[in-house]
Amino acid sequence: MKERAREARAENRVIGLVPTMGALHRGHLELIERAKRDCSPVIASIFVNPKQFGPNEDFSKYPRTFESDSEKLQQAGVDALFAPEAAEIYPAGFSAYVNVEGLSERLEGRSRPGHFRGVATVVMKFLQIVQPHFAYFGRKDAQQSKIIMQMARDLNLDTEIVVCPIVREPDGLALSSRNAYLNAEERHAATVLHRALEAARNELAAGVRDALQLQAVLHRVLGAERFARVDYAEIVDAKTFEPVTRVGKPCYVVLAVFVGKTRLIDNLYIEPKEASSDDLEIRF
Amino acid sequence: MKERAREARAENRVIGLVPTMGALHRGHLELIERAKRDCSPVIASIFVNPKQFGPNEDFSKYPRTFESDSEKLQQAGVDALFAPEAAEIYPAGFSAYVNVEGLSERLEGRSRPGHFRGVATVVMKFLQIVQPHFAYFGRKDAQQSKIIMQMARDLNLDTEIVVCPIVREPDGLALSSRNAYLNAEERHAATVLHRALEAARNELAAGVRDALQLQAVLHRVLGAERFARVDYAEIVDAKTFEPVTRVGKPCYVVLAVFVGKTRLIDNLYIEPKEASSDDLEIRF
Numbered sequence: 001m002k003e004r005a006r007e008a009r010a011e012n013r014v015i016g017l018v019p020t021m022g023a024l025h026r027g028h029l030e031l032i033e034r035a036k037r038d039c040s041p042v043i044a045s046i047f048v049n050p051k052q053f054g055p056n057e058d059f060s061k062y063p064r065t066f067e068s069d070s071e072k073l074q075q076a077g078v079d080a081l082f083a084p085e086a087a088e089i090y091p092a093g094f095s096a097y098v099n100v101e102g103l104s105e106r107l108e109g110r111s112r113p114g115h116f117r118g119v120a121t122v123v124m125k126f127l128q129i130v131q132p133h134f135a136y137f138g139r140k141d142a143q144q145s146k147i148i149m150q151m152a153r154d155l156n157l158d159t160e161i162v163v164c165p166i167v168r169e170p171d172g173l174a175l176s177s178r179n180a181y182l183n184a185e186e187r188h189a190a191t192v193l194h195r196a197l198e199a200a201r202n203e204l205a206a207g208v209r210d211a212l213q214l215q216a217v218l219h220r221v222l223g224a225e226r227f228a229r230v231d232y233a234e235i236v237d238a239k240t241f242e243p244v245t246r247v248g249k250p251c252y253v254v255l256a257v258f259v260g261k262t263r264l265i266d267n268l269y270i271e272p273k274e275a276s277s278d279d280l281e282i283r284f
Numbered sequence: 285m286k287e288r289a290r291e292a293r294a295e296n297r298v299i300g301l302v303p304t305m306g307a308l309h310r311g312h313l314e315l316i317e318r319a320k321r322d323c324s325p326v327i328a329s330i331f332v333n334p335k336q337f338g339p340n341e342d343f344s345k346y347p348r349t350f351e352s353d354s355e356k357l358q359q360a361g362v363d364a365l366f367a368p369e370a371a372e373i374y375p376a377g378f379s380a381y382v383n384v385e386g387l388s389e390r391l392e393g394r395s396r397p398g399h400f401r402g403v404a405t406v407v408m409k410f411l412q413i414v415q416p417h418f419a420y421f422g423r424k425d426a427q428q429s430k431i432i433m434q435m436a437r438d439l440n441l442d443t444e445i446v447v448c449p450i451v452r453e454p455d456g457l458a459l460s461s462r463n464a465y466l467n468a469e470e471r472h473a474a475t476v477l478h479r480a481l482e483a484a485r486n487e488l489a490a491g492v493r494d495a496l497q498l499q500a501v502l503h504r505v506l507g508a509e510r511f512a513r514v515d516y517a518e519i520v521d522a523k524t525f526e527p528v529t530r531v532g533k534p535c536y537v538v539l540a541v542f543v544g545k546t547r548l549i550d551n552l553y554i555e556p557k558e559a560s561s562d563d564l565e566i567r568f
Binding site for chain 2: 002009010012091093094095096097098099100101102103120121124125128129131150151153154155156157158239
């Protein structure tokens, strides 16, 4: 892979990387579409990264659908698939980690200790191996995207991080490989994340800016769904992921909710249209 | 610097980096000589890295001799000097760090908490900026060299780390920018590190292999010097820097000693000549 990347760089080609854990859905395929607009070659990677799963998480049962994934990638027109073994990526004695401090400890990081250390480390490795000019991530994992952007900036990486919109089912559920865990009842209940975000959007449209008031609405909607158990539901600064008291600068409404045993996340992006006005741009 | 590195890479030139904190001495100049044999261009950097100094350490009084350093580098024939400001290297909100776990916590890391996190992070940044094929470090900082090699391997960096021999004064004192702190009495006393290593070498030559016995000799020599106060004096595995009980595989005798208020380090490298024989190769 390194050799191939070196050749592409020597030929002045623009390398794009779409890193995935496989179990590909339309969200991944839209990342690839976007990469193909900017880059050639486009490299997709599939690697279920053990270092980003906690000891009680779903590493072993995470969906692995390599055959159908590689077919999808071929149809999508990627130029190469990089799918290394864990023993190659983490040889015996592996001990160098990247940590984006602060950002990695909040929200997802608090619920999943060590998660972002695993994410930042594996992304660093893949960026060094594939040497992409652009790497594509989905905004569903908003905190992850921010952490990777921070790493790329702070450590002077040669890769521009591109964050792409969330892709949703017709009923609003954000696409995720983990949606495969849901049974029919849970799948129905899982729309509660989107419904909560919609409720927050409606409050914002009605002029509400107070974070506690918005949070109360989120909890009201989420609490009414009997299959759902809230992990967190917060309004946070889009740069620091620290809680805000008032929506007045770019921020996210971030949700993590267990539906049955499946932990789902989603978010809403909010940005004041102009510093002076009270108009907001809101992105699901 | 990044642009210049990209151009050199595009022209298929072999880039060498000699990272320094300035206050250059013959040790640094030998790194440059070595780099010039392998590489063109050779880039030297001068950056007194605030992140690798503890709050009670000598960051503010670390010798800064930029004018004479850049003259020396010019005379030595380096192709470029990279000397960024701290505010460029650590912009506001900087939070991404590289940590080589385990290795960074022992010996120097235990005496200087956070030191190796600062070292690994700044070296990672400089390697990303300068994109060298080879980077040169002195073996006086044996644990640092090992940590950087481990980082380069684990994070798939494109740089080969080259570790060069210790350069010594005629009386055995290892060259260090911190030797400038020593007054005449202390300068004389500072030879005690080399004398202790010599005593260990003599024991080894006499067939002693037991680490405690070697350590006792080190402490006897170091303890006899009234200006010296031992921080650590150990026999450690050359890969893990964990203490060994017996010299039977590659290892280091590592010393950290305060001479007056100045903390000096030195080491001796020991390698069995053949797995089967009892002969040792010993490098000061």
